[in-house]
Amino acid sequence: KAGVTQTPRYLIKTRGQQVTLSCSPISGHRSVSWYQQTPGQGLQFLFEYFSETQRNKGNFPGRFSGRQFSNSRSEMNVSTLELGDSALYLCASSLHWWTGVENEQFFGPGTRLTVL
């Protein structure tokens, strides 16, 4: 079974540009979560999608947005890039989003975004 795939793996942008990152979850998984990882702040939750609906959102500005398609694939977009947006963006998929069920999150390898 293929794991979580993220494209592209590396990306270089300049300040003010926008960027779109893509995540394909494990086949059959319907929940996708996004995280930002930086040396200073560590792993921070961005948002979670299930059945094309955003279920949870972390404490990030509105420049960060996402969406999920009917096939569970997800994209996240960052507009008006800032230097501080340089980070590893991780996507994780899981079967469900409700509690009470074993619901392990499987992470992809991430997209390394560098903002110059």
Next chain:
Amino acid sequence: GENVEQHPSTLSVQEGDSAVIKCTYSDSASNYFPWYKQELGKGPQLIIDIRSNVGEKKDQRIAVTLNKTAKHFSLHITETQPEDSAVYFCAASWDYGGSQGNLIFGKGTKLSVKP
């Protein structure tokens, strides 16, 4: 909101020794505590998790203990091997509209196992 603190930030042990990483959380409503291992160039991988209705869980050389009263949980790795070298993250989450997607992570522990 929830806050997870993790110690130590770096840990160096000799092969065969044990390693212990500790985390504390602030929100008593947290009920799920996973541990992830992240190797260079890879995403985090779940190695063990524990729920608040269990005090201890073991999987071969890895064990996790949870003390709900003190709000802390620990990862224990016995008989460490060089391939255990990685960054380890603890995390916590709780019921939030029925979702457990919003994991709150500790800052990570870089474990080095010296042959």
